[in-house]
Amino acid sequence: MKIKYTLLKKDEKTDARRGILHTNHGDFDTPIFMPVGTQATVKTLSPEELKDIGSSVILANTYHLWLRPGELVVSKAGGLHPFMNYDGPILTDSGGFQVFSLAKNKKKDIVEEGVHFKSHLDGKPLLLTPELSIEIQNKLDSDIAMSFDECPPYPVTHEYMEKSVERTLRWAKRGKDVHKNENQSLFGIVQGGEFEDLRKHSAIETVKMNFDGYSIGGTSVGESKETMYKMIDDSVKYLPTDKPRYLMGVGDPIDILEGVQRGIDMFDCVLPTRIARHGNAFTKHGKINIRNEKFKEDFTPLDEACDCYACKHYTKAYIRHLIVCEESFGQRLMSIHNLRFLIKLTEDIRKSIEQDQFLEFKDAFIHNYKK
């Protein structure tokens, strides 16, 4: 069965919307933040811990799983869900982003067929094509797959981006044509960089192909915040209201609020777990670095307002000690906290939309966060 999006409520003052996405592995409320389980594990966390922090959908990376352990191993295990002992909804990306960002020496050769590049692990030459990306994702058996797209660097010329958008459209069509897994939904991806006309063209042509949902790609590549928000505006307005919209790779709390305001339903990012491992924690008053000497004898939780396992049982002083000593339990406590912070943020956002208080909530959150 394919996913189904139910729009519960549209905000009166903005494009924010409250919905539910129905999948074969359960429903989840939107807007939602999705933790990233790059290699079929959300770094440092168990599936039970993910449920404890309220996570209802996670992402896994096709590129990484293709290389290790290989999609055939996952397929023989019965797919990603049994392989990693996770029974909730799983989304896979196309591998495109990793090919463009991780390829050895970042050298790659983009041709009509796909992308030639070298493995970031052993330098082995590889070719990823739209068909292969879909085939791998079919075997991984995620609930939602992504079309294979080109992720151009920033900035590029209008001329380059135009060609790239056309190729991404052809790749989307080729991927859709070979997509066979009836229990897996497929999203199209809107590209076009910061060019309004190309975003429009990419969105309209992608929607014509009738995907199960739409992603907005090509943000968070070095552009200014204002440009990023405009990219969202220039894309979302051409997307149907009865399908979910997913802003890829965005996990900054303020960007999530700005995205929701523009009609985004789904977000993912490695940011909360990556910065956690380096000692950075979200708090309602912005980020803190727990390595700071001033926390050495601070026996209060990371964030007094937080209801996560780390904040309920551990102090800044203890977590600081663990992070300074590079103990993985410290990275785990920090990851739990940061993920809970973003998931709680989307819970609060959903409540605020239900109560027609989204803008007020957003302003108050940002006011506190920047204080």
Add this chain to the structure above:
Amino acid sequence: MKIKYTLLKKDEKTDARRGILHTNHGDFDTPIFMPVGTQATVKTLSPEELKDIGSSVILANTYHLWLRPGELVVSKAGGLHPFMNYDGPILTDSGGFQVFSLAKNKKKDIVEEGVHFKSHLDGKPLLLTPELSIEIQNKLDSDIAMSFDECPPYPVTHEYMEKSVERTLRWAKRGKDVHKNENQSLFGIVQGGEFEDLRKHSAIETVKMNFDGYSIGGTSVGESKETMYKMIDDSVKYLPTDKPRYLMGVGDPIDILEGVQRGIDMFDCVLPTRIARHGNAFTKHGKINIRNEKFKEDFTPLDEACDCYACKHYTKAYIRHLIVCEESFGQRLMSIHNLRFLIKLTEDIRKSIEQDQFLEFKDAFIHNYKK
């Protein structure tokens, strides 16, 4: 309140014994294996996971906690228990072993006062004395503290070992004289290397000081298994039956069985968690390395006979994938499994003593394990 040892049953055919140790943070059954929480955390695990695997007492390292975060920070937190959110019994070592094994460039200067050495972290010159070791342990507020002893390398001459034993006896006395924490018990340590006369002398003189329990040190330093077992024999026979006996740094399953047979009640070792992080798992048929290619598509648990969280929910193929990718969740699953294996072993040992079947159990276990 000090600890109290209750002897429940003595094996008829061997020196194996079944008992209970009563502490201010609960009782635990002996013989027992104690996971090592070097830096106030059992690497990769939460306190809840420790309880899940049946762990009833853990060890923490005085040397590491002295350096980071410092005993004063732990003391201000209210001691190790609140600092690390662990409410079960905690034992601390004296720091001696680490000073001898971790000192920068392994250079150290042993004088009557104590040991001059350089920090393994930053090379800073440090002096650890018997009094300071006890003072630090008092502040850490563990349930059981260890006397500061010299851990000579192996082999040394009888002449050197004799001097070392005398010094360790003087250090034990000095430490006992300054031990003030009425809620903390203090163990004496029997040294003497492989010399029967020195083990006897060390044991008798240490027992005269009337400690709350006795450790056997200086094993697992490179001697043969036969020599190690003889060191235990030569020490235990002079120890009182109404106090617990602790064989330090031993965690090999067969060594645990041999130790129990000789009257040992407590064991600790970093082995199960250290080898876990490198991909080695205990099974009833001996150790396996999960990195082995043959486990790539093995969708069975690490050990069919095991009841741990890792074996109940995850396959060798998945854990192999995590370990190969250096994902800490893999190290966590392996650590859970290996610790559960040793804790289950001591549970089975206790049952076998109760049922007058210890030797039969030991023989069957070893027969399987070496197969």
